Amino acid sequence: MAFDNKPKPDDRSDNAEKLQAMIDDTTENIAKAEQSLDFTDSDQQRQQIEAKNHRRRESIESFKAEIQDET
Template structure:
């Protein structure tokens, strides 16, 4: 049997996702700032690409958060 659709805590979960993603983004940027000259350009590019995906995810989470808050 399927679980009932309980959206009561969606806003809270989305806020947690945003905070976790922002923290990961900040940590990756700090890593690049500290060790950027010591890592390969490939690794640096991969981290930068992942950060771009994180930024997009944050935007998507915020849009979804707005939708949930308006319900």
Template sequence: MAKRTKPNPDDRSDNVEKLQEMIHNTIENMERAEETLALSDNEETKRQVEEKNARRRESIEAMRLEVKDEARDNGQLH
């Protein structure tokens, strides 16, 4: 019979901090992509960067909503 292990407890205490770091990193990636875009003459590259940054903006918005939910759940937001 296989040995059963207990699952790790669900520690969400640092989720807000982790999400904020992810948002920060995504914004930095967008800025780097914009810098690359400004130097590129390739229309396909420009299109790809613009599409990727649009997806990044959507992700940032979703992460910001999740930050609010986590902060509320942790009693950090009223």
């Protein structure tokens, strides 16, 4: 039995737009997380939020570098 599987075409025409949307979403998540810091009394939770925001900022830098590669 033969399969006629063909890969989908590699369409990268809108990658920069998608990456910018991811940057915007990540920036919004950082802001929401920082607002939540005002409502937590737990040092452990505060450290987790700050660590996650640090990783988010690193991701944003990676997204920006990838946008430069795409354009």
